[in-house]
Structures are given as structure tokens and as C-alpha cells.
Amino acid sequence: xxxxxxxxxxxxxxxxxxxxxxxxxxxxxxxxxxxxxxxxxxxxxxxxxxxxxxxxxxxxxxxxxxxxxxxxxxxxxxxxxxxxxxxxxxxxxxxxxxxxxxxxxxxxxxxxxxxxxxxxxxxxxxxxxxxxxxxxxxxxxxxxxxxxxxxxxxxxxxxxxxxxxxxxxxxxxxxxxxxxxxxxxxxxxxxxxxxxxxxxxxxxxxxxxxxxxxxxxxxxxxxxxxxxxxxxxxxxxxxxxxxxxxxxxxxxxxxxxxxxxxxxxxxxxxxxxxxxxxxxxxxxxxxxxxxxxxxxxxxxxxxxxxxxxxxxxxxxxxxxxxxxxxxxxxxxxxxxxxxxxxxxxxxxxxxxxxxxxxxx
Amino acid sequence: xxxxxxxxxxxxxxxxxxxxxxxxxxxxxxxxxxxxxxxxxxxxxxxxxxxxxxxxxxxxxxxxxxxxxxxxxxxxxxxxxxxxxxxxxxxxxxxxxxxxxxxxxxxxxxxxxxxxxxxxxxxxxxxxxxxxxxxxxxxxxxxxxxxxxxxxxxxxxxxxxxxxxxxxxxxxxxxxxxxxxxxxxxxxxxxxxxxxxxxxxxxxxxxxxxxxxxxxxxxxxxxxxxxxxxxxxxxxxxxxxxxxxxxxxxxxxxxxxxxxxxxxxxxxxxxxxxxxxxx
Amino acid sequence: xxxxxxxxxxxxxxxxxxxxxxxxxxxxxxxxxxxxxxxxxxxxxxxxxxxxxxxxxxxxxxxxxxxxxxxxxxxxxxxxxxxxxxxxxxxxxxxxxxxxxxxxxxxxxxxxxxxxxxxxxxxxxxxxxxxxxxxxxxxxxxxxxxxxxxxxxxxxxxxxxxxxxxxxxxxxxxxxxxxxxxxxxxxxxxxxxxxxxxxxxxxxxxxxxxxxxxxxxxxxxxxxxxxxxxxxxxxxxxxxxxxxxxxxxxxxxxxxxxxxxxxxxxxxxxxxxxxxxxxxxxxxxxxxxxxxxxxxxxxxxxxxxx
Numbered sequence: 001x002x003x004x005x006x007x008x009x010x011x012x013x014x015x016x017x018x019x020x021x022x023x024x025x026x027x028x029x030x031x032x033x034x035x036x037x038x039x040x041x042x043x044x045x046x047x048x049x050x051x052x053x054x055x056x057x058x059x060x061x062x063x064x065x066x067x068x069x070x071x072x073x074x075x076x077x078x079x080x081x082x083x084x085x086x087x088x089x090x091x092x093x094x095x096x097x098x099x100x101x102x103x104x105x106x107x108x109x110x111x112x113x114x115x116x117x118x119x120x121x122x123x124x125x126x127x128x129x130x131x132x133x134x135x136x137x138x139x140x141x142x143x144x145x146x147x148x149x150x151x152x153x154x155x156x157x158x159x160x161x162x163x164x165x166x167x168x169x170x171x172x173x174x175x176x177x178x179x180x181x182x183x184x185x186x187x188x189x190x191x192x193x194x195x196x197x198x199x200x201x202x203x204x205x206x207x208x209x210x211x212x213x214x215x216x217x218x219x220x221x222x223x224x225x226x227x228x229x230x231x232x233x234x235x236x237x238x239x240x241x242x243x244x245x246x247x248x249x250x251x252x253x254x255x256x257x258x259x260x261x262x263x264x265x266x267x268x269x270x271x272x273x274x275x276x277x278x279x280x281x282x283x284x285x286x287x288x289x290x291x292x293x294x295x296x297x298x299x300x301x302x303x304x305x306x307x308x309x310x311x312x313x314x315x316x317x318x319x320x321x322x323x324x325x326x327x328x329x330x331x332x333x334x335x336x337x338x339x340x341x342x343x344x345x346x347x348x349x350x351x352x353x354x355x356x357x358x359x360x
Numbered sequence: 361x362x363x364x365x366x367x368x369x370x371x372x373x374x375x376x377x378x379x380x381x382x383x384x385x386x387x388x389x390x391x392x393x394x395x396x397x398x399x400x401x402x403x404x405x406x407x408x409x410x411x412x413x414x415x416x417x418x419x420x421x422x423x424x425x426x427x428x429x430x431x432x433x434x435x436x437x438x439x440x441x442x443x444x445x446x447x448x449x450x451x452x453x454x455x456x457x458x459x460x461x462x463x464x465x466x467x468x469x470x471x472x473x474x475x476x477x478x479x480x481x482x483x484x485x486x487x488x489x490x491x492x493x494x495x496x497x498x499x500x501x502x503x504x505x506x507x508x509x510x511x512x513x514x515x516x517x518x519x520x521x522x523x524x525x526x527x528x529x530x531x532x533x534x535x536x537x538x539x540x541x542x543x544x545x546x547x548x549x550x551x552x553x554x555x556x557x558x559x560x561x562x563x564x565x566x567x568x569x570x571x572x573x574x575x576x577x578x579x580x581x582x583x584x585x586x587x588x589x590x591x592x593x594x595x596x597x598x599x600x601x602x603x604x605x606x607x608x609x610x611x612x613x614x615x616x617x618x619x620x621x622x623x624x625x626x627x628x629x630x631x632x633x634x635x636x637x638x639x
Numbered sequence: 640x641x642x643x644x645x646x647x648x649x650x651x652x653x654x655x656x657x658x659x660x661x662x663x664x665x666x667x668x669x670x671x672x673x674x675x676x677x678x679x680x681x682x683x684x685x686x687x688x689x690x691x692x693x694x695x696x697x698x699x700x701x702x703x704x705x706x707x708x709x710x711x712x713x714x715x716x717x718x719x720x721x722x723x724x725x726x727x728x729x730x731x732x733x734x735x736x737x738x739x740x741x742x743x744x745x746x747x748x749x750x751x752x753x754x755x756x757x758x759x760x761x762x763x764x765x766x767x768x769x770x771x772x773x774x775x776x777x778x779x780x781x782x783x784x785x786x787x788x789x790x791x792x793x794x795x796x797x798x799x800x801x802x803x804x805x806x807x808x809x810x811x812x813x814x815x816x817x818x819x820x821x822x823x824x825x826x827x828x829x830x831x832x833x834x835x836x837x838x839x840x841x842x843x844x845x846x847x848x849x850x851x852x853x854x855x856x857x858x859x860x861x862x863x864x865x866x867x868x869x870x871x872x873x874x875x876x877x878x879x880x881x882x883x884x885x886x887x888x889x890x891x892x893x894x895x896x897x898x899x900x901x902x903x904x905x906x907x908x909x910x911x912x913x914x915x916x917x918x919x920x921x922x923x924x925x926x927x928x929x930x931x932x933x934x935x936x937x938x939x940x941x942x943x944x945x
Contacts, residue, residue: 087589358895457653462643476666479881485665525874580756
């Protein structure tokens with residue numbers, strides 16, 4: 001690989017001397033925009049380790065399109081990066097509430113469903129979404145839940161309620177909350193019996209007080225390493241995403257994951273094409289490729305998240321399909337909500353109250 | 361040390377022989393290296409988690425060396441660090457000389473303005489750069505190293521003031537009579553610079569370029585906002601990768617980098633000594 | 640120091656690269672953000688420049704003062720510890736033989752070739768409850784107990800009965816530890832660079848004249864390496880103030896710094912005008928403090944650094 005890259009760049013250098021002058025006069029968006037004859041390239045902006053190991057190279061050998069991948073670490077980064085204009089990405093993977101936010105901000109281009117034949121492989125309940133009517137702009141890539149990861153050898157009972165995290169001194173100093181304001185506060189709303197998507201400011205005040213009084217029992221607002229803290233027993237209870245806890249469950253039998261009885265939050269990462277994408281045709285081709293049964297199965301098998309691709313699920317065994325940390329039971333799912341984009345005013349309330357919580 | 365002094369058990373200036381200073385520095389280096397040794401050891405651990413030892417393996421080295429994007433981002437980050445260090449050292453040097461040598465109106469303001477890139481919160485500068493490159497329609501290059509131009513420019517902007525500060529601290533101790541002597545002997549500005557000032561500030565130049573190099577290598581936020589699909593860098597890759605916890609693959613890659621640095625410095629030092637012996 | 644009029648050509652040649660660079664590639668981009676701090680969000684992504692000062696007045700809320708004061712405290716402690724550690728280390732390097740000098744310099748820089756994030760996670764592995772430091776302490780604790788038991792001095796147990804691991808992580812201690820770890824070369828190097836070339840006969844003279852080591856340190860050495868110390872303090876204190884990765888990863892539930900608040904405005908809060916206002920307030924406060932400092936120590940500072 002190393003050799004290949006070097007060779008490529010050397011050849012580019014030689015070609016470059018002539019292309020240099022041309023390159024200077026080109027503006028970022030004029031390159032091949034929306035022409036039917038696209039160069040065989042695709043720029044994919046994804047989370048890291050969130051696609052099959054060979055998916056991109058197989059895509060290349062099948063279609064001839066070379067995919068360049070770049071990574072972001074959270075939705076806020078993705079949004080901030082694209083806010084001032086698309087620097088050249090063709091396919092991006094935002095989560096549900098950000099899909100809605102980006103639609104609202106007019107940052108996504110509509111998908112042409114006719115070009116995505118494999119859309120028939122997607123489970124029907126995913127073909128409409130509260131955050132994107134009729135899936136005009138987005139298609140589901142992977143989905144999951146938020147819940148409580150816990151160490152079975154340290155926690156005596158099954159922590160089946162959010163009260164263990166939000167209102168209890170039982171495991172004082174051994175509790176980790178997430179550090180994303182909207183997620184932590186949203187789940188607080190759920191615990192107090194409100195909707196995750198409440199627009200009532202007084203509900204937010206209640207949650208703020210709840211978390212401030214619970215703060216002395218919380219060891220850390222974990223950035224994205226709650227699962228590591230569990231594995232090292234620095235904490236016994238962690239509010240975490242199912243996939244993250246799943247990673248450590250593979251190696252540590254004493255760690256388990258559950259969705260508390262109050263219900264929880266369902267997230268869904270989606271494939272979208274941002275406005276100004278230089279290769280929209282390839283982007284459609286790529287999205288179609290992802291929903292192929294075999295490809296979908298390969299990805300799901302590698303990253304161990306829940307796929308909405310029913311044809312792919314048929315190819316995978318019970319290890320995957322019957323794993324309740326990946327696919328919770330329907331009765332549990334019924335109590336879960338997905339986060340919506342609540343508008344800038346509510347987001348400001350959330351952020352301000354988070355600053356006060358952290359400073360308290 | 362003169363011969364006479366070396367007869368005394370410890371000369372007044374042989375601080376390296378003071379006992380507590382020795383112990384202190386040993387402890388210092390142990391603490392400094394503890395995390396590095398830890399990551400080297402765990403890069404051979406047969407577990408995705410860096411928590412318990414589950415047996416020796418080199419599979420993460422194989423994985424790291426096969427990871428195309430990881431290697432590409434490595435090469436990109438090193439190129440960025442190398443180029444931006446070279447340029448910021450040159451710019452920093454000229455600015456430091458100018459501020460040291462001349463009196464001019466607005467000098468204090470120029471001086472203070474050089475501190476702003478250090479003061480400014482990284483994310484604010486990152487966003488500033490993002491808006492800037494967007495509004496001037498900075499061209500998209502796919503040719504190395506031009507594809508890295510935005511990141512390199514941003515890195516120079518925040519790192520050359522570091523060079524200025526360090527070089528000026530050193531110049532503050534330059535005995536001005538040396539320069540006058542050189543001029544009295546008829547040397548031109550260039551000759552004085554070449555044979556008096558330059559040798560004097562050389563250690564500061566080396567030290568500050570080492571610092572700017574690691575500054576550039578470590579920067580995430582500004583790099584993130586100035587990068588695009590054509591220039592993936594190591595910090596951007598790593599920040600996204602650790603979302604699932606630090607994998608031993610990253611530890612393996614870091615170990616390889618450290619080994620490359622150690623080997624190349626040893627070679628350079630050997631080579632320099634060899635040259636000196638020849639002379 | 641010459642007036643610029645004496646050697647116009649040299650002056651122009653030396654001032655242009657730095658000045659032009661910082662104007663075009665720093666202050667021009669920064670101007671966009673500065674203007675934005677006087678704007679209001681009109682929808683999710685658009686900002687209308689209305690000349691409002693709301694973003695600044697909003698920053699005068701008590702909660703931000705609290706965060707800012709906390710950040711200053713943490714940064715000052717970090718800088719002070721860095722200084723205490725760096726002085727002896729810089730001494731050791733500059734008084735070593737040439738070959739060892741290079742070796743030591745490289746030894747100090749080498750760990751920083753690993754990415755900040757990786758180093759921080761490695762630090763977590765060492766400091767955590769079941770981490771290496773606590774393991775070593777527990778081992779020692781058991782050994783001491785065994786020795787005591789063997790000697791029959793004590794009935795086999797130190798109080799408390801069981802080894803209680805130290806809480807080394809997720810508090811302000813770990814934030815300061817992490818910051819010192821990250822910024823230490825930025826203190827050592829400027830001090831070393833100055834210490835390295837000053838005339839060591841001053842020290843000898845002072846010692847010969849009967850001043851003790853301590854007196855020599857404070858009366859001779861520190862004043863002479865003052866420019867190095869000031870540079871080091873600048874290079875550690877200022878970046879510390881804006882740091883956010885370390886408090887995020889090593890801090891506990893109380894370790895929010897101003898850098899974290901600013902970062903959130905640009906990211907999750909999506910409130911760039913307010914983030915810009917906070918950033919500029921931080922810049923103004925820092926520059927103000929530097930100016931105050933230079934007024935107080937005008938003589939030294941004018942000569943040596945500012």
C-alpha cells in the first residue's frame with residue numbers, strides 16, 4: 001500500500017506541474033458538478049471504523065469508482081465543517097436529529113430513489129421517518145439505542161431504571177454520564193416522564209436541578225470512553241450507546257447492557273448527499289451498493305451495529321440477529337423515542353443549562 | 361572545566377553532579393516516559409482494550425501497516441509538520457531579528473499582535489480559517505503537497521510566533537559589544553549575521569523548530585477545520601478512531617513512529633560526529 | 640537597537656515576511672470572526688451583522704466568570720509547577736557536556752511525537768483506579784505489611800484494613816497533571832535556550848564572593864534568565880487557558896474550563912457569534928494582563944522581551 005501511494009504521488013507531481021496552473025483558476029465547486037460524465041471518484045465522509053473492511057475496495061473493483069474516505073468524530077463537527085459550504089464531500093453519515101437540522105438549513109440534496117434499486121432491501125418501517133418525510137433526503141445506515149452499561153460483578157441488582165444514573169447515591173462516585181448536553185438532558189426529560197423532544201422550558205429547568213443535585217455522585221461526564229471506564233471498573237454504571245458497550249462485552253463477560261424501563265432514545269445514522277457534492281451520480285451508485293444484501297451483511301457483521309437492511313440480516317446468523325444489545329425486543333423499542341431537531345431556541349436553553357450544570 | 365577544577369570533587373558549576381538534581385531528573389524522565397512505555401507495551405497486547413494483558417501479539421502492527429488511510433494520514437501529517445516548521449522557522453527568525461534590531465513606531469503593537477495566535481482559542485482560529493478559505497475560494501488541489509496548503513498555512517500562522525518568542529529570549533542575552541566589535545572590524549550586516557548572530561541563536565533555532573514540529577503534529581482542531589476530502593491527517597483520523605476506544609492499532613502506529621524518530625536521530629548524531637572526526 | 644531609518648533595506652527585508660503573513664493569514668481570517676461577534680443568528684446557519692453587543696453582555700453572566708476564574712486558577716497552578724520542574728531540568732541540560740545535551744533535548748521532545756490524544760489515554764491507563772500507579776502502591780502496601788508482620792512490630796495490618804486506591808483521575812489534580820505533562824517542554828526549552836549561553840562566570844564570581852547557591856540562584860541566575868522564564872510562562876500559561884481536550888478527558892464533573900465552553904459554542908450550541916465574543920473577551924483579558932505585567936516590570940521587559 002505504502003508503495004502504491006508513493007508511486008501515485010510521484011506521478012501526480014509530474015502531472016501536477018501542468019495541472020498546477022489549471023488548478024489555480026478552478027473554484028471548488030466548478031469541478032464536474034452535476035455532469036453525467038463524472039470522474040471515477042467519490043469522497044465519503046464517515047465515522048471511523050464504521051464500514052466493512054473491504055467494502056470500499058470491493059466497490060472499486062465492481063464499479064471502478066475510487067473512494068476517498070475522511071472522518072469526523074461527532075455530528076457537531078460534521079455540521080460545523082459543512083456549515084460554510086461543502087468542501088467536496090459526496091456522501092455523509094449524520095444522525096437523525098442532524099439530518100433534520102441539515103434539511104432545515106438546506107444543506108442536503110434530495111435523493112433520487114429510482115437510482116437506488118436496492119432500496120427494496122430496507123425494512124418498510126424505516127422507509128418513512130419522523131425527521132425526514134418519505135426519506136426524501138436520507139436513507140438509514142445503522143441504528144441503535146442508548147442505555148446503561150453495567151458491571152455485573154459490582155452491581156448487585158439489575159439497574160433497570162434511569163434512576164440509577166440520574167437520582168441515586170447507591171453507587172456514588174461510580175457513575176458515568178455521557179458528555180453531550182442534548183443526550184444527557186434529553187434522557188433526564190425521559191426519566192422525569194416528559195418527552196425527549198419536549199419544548200417546554202420549565203421541563204429543562206427541572207432536569208437541570210435534577211442533574212446538579214446528582215452531580216456529586218457522578219464520577220465523570222465521559223467523552224466517548226464510558227465503555228473503557230466500565231471495563232477497567234473505574235465506574236460500575238455508565239450511560240452509553242449500545243455499540244460502544246457491545247465492543248467491551250465481546251471481551252468481558254461481566255459487562256452487560258440494558259434499556260431502562262422508562263424507555264430510551266433510538267438513534268439512526270443516515271446516508272445523505274450534501275449540497276454541492278462534486279460526484280452525485282457516484283454517490284447514488286455507492287448508496288445503492290451499500291444496500292446490496294451481501295455488502296450490507298459484510299458491513300453489519302464487521303461493525304456489529306443494527307442494520308435496517310432485511311436482506312442482509314437474512315444472511316447473518318443468530319449471533320447477530322438474536323443479540324439483544326443490538327436488536328432490543330419490540331416491547332422495549334416501543335418505549336423509545338428518536339431525537340428530533342428542536343430548533344435553535346431550545347438548543348440554546350439546553351447548552352446554557354449544560355454550562356451551568358458543569359460549572360455548579 | 362579546567363584541569364584544576366576537575367581535581368576538586370565537584371566544581372561549583374557541575375550541577376549535573378549534584379545528587380538531588382540527579383534523582384529529580386531521573387524521576388522526571390520516568391514520569392515523562394511512563395505513558396509512552398505503557399503504550400508501547402500495550403501495542404503488543406492481544407486485546408482491543410488497553411486494560412488487561414491478554415497475551416503477546418504483533419497482529420496490530422500488521423494491521424497498522426496494512427491500513428491504507430492510516431499510512432496516508434501519517435505521511436500527510438509528517439509532511440505538514442515538516443513544511444510548516446521550515447517556513448515558520450524562517451519567518452520567525454526574520455521577525456525576531458527585526459524586533460530585536462530595530463526601533464520603530466507601532467513596534468509594541470506588532471509585538472503584541474504576535475501573541476494573539478497563541479492566545480486565541482484553537483477552535484476560534486479554526487473557524488476563522490474555515491470561513492477565510494471558503495470566502496476567498498481557495499482552490500482545491502489534488503497534487504501533493506499543494507493539497508495540504510490550507511493546513512500548512514494555518515499551522516504556520518499559529519506556530520511562527522512561538523519561534524519569535526524563543527529566538528528573542530535568546531537574543532536578549534547576546535552581548536551587543538560583540539556586534540559592535542564585528543562592525544568595527546568592517547564586517548557587513550550579512551557577515552555579522554552569518555558569523556556572529558547566527559551561531560549564537562542556532563540552539564534557539566533548533567529548539568524552536570522542534571517545538572513547532574510537535575505543535576503541528578499534535579494540532580487537531582485547526583487542522584480539522586482546514587482539511588477536506590483530499591487531505592486526511594493523523595489527528596483527524598485518530599480523533600475519529602478513538603470514538604470506539606483507543607485500539608492497539610494506534611498504539612502500534614505510534615510505536616513505529618517513535619522508533620523511526622529514535623533511529624533517525626541516532627543516525628544523524630552518528631553522522632555529525634563522523635563529520636567532525638573527519639575535520 | 641537601531642532606528643529603522645538607518646537601514647531601511649534591512650528593515651524592510653526583515654519585517655515583511657512576518658508582518659505580511661500574520662496580516663493576511665491570521666488577522667484577515669480573524670476579522671471575519673470578530674465581525675461575527677457583533678452579529679445575531681437569523682436561522683440555523685446564517686448570521687446577520689447587526690452591530691449588537693448582546694453577545695458580549697451575555698458573557699458577563701456570573702456563570703462565565705466562575706468558569707473563567709477556575710480556568711485562570713488551574714492555568715496558574717500548572718504554569719507554576721511547570722516552572723518549578725523546568726528550572727532544575729534546564730539547569731541539568733545546559734550544564735551537561737555537548738553530546739549529552741543533544742541527547743537530553745531529544746529525550747524531552749520524543750514523547751511529544753505521539754499524538755496528544757494517545758498520550759492522554761495512556762496517562763489515563765496509568766492513573767486510573769486499577770491503573771499502574773495504584774497497582775504499585777498496593778504492592779508496596781502489602782510488602783510493608785508483610786515486613787511489619789515479620790518483625791512483629793504491628794499486628795500485621797496498617798490502617799485502614801484494605802488498600803484503598805487513590806483517586807488520581809477525574810478531578811482537578813488530574814487536569815493539572817495532564818496540563819503539566821503536555822506543556823512542560825514549552826517551559827523547559829525557552830529557559831534552556833537562555834540559560835545555555837549566558838556567561839557562567841557570573842555564577843562563579845558570585846559563589847567565589849561567598850554568596851550561597853540559593854542566594855546566587857535568586858540574585859544572579861534568575862534575573863539573568865528572566866527573558867527565558869517570561870517566554871516560558873507565556874508559552875505555557877496562555878495555551879493552558881484555552882485548552883479543552885485535557886479537561887474533557889481527564890477532568891471530573893467539576894473540571895469545565897473556558898476552553899470547553901468556547902468549544903461548545905462553536906460545536907453543539909451552534910452559536911458562532913457568542914463563541915466569537917467569548918474568544919475575543921479571552922484575548923482582551925489576556926492582552927490586558929500582559930500589558931499590566933509589562934507596566935510593572937517595564938525596565939526588564941522592554942529590554943528583554945516585550
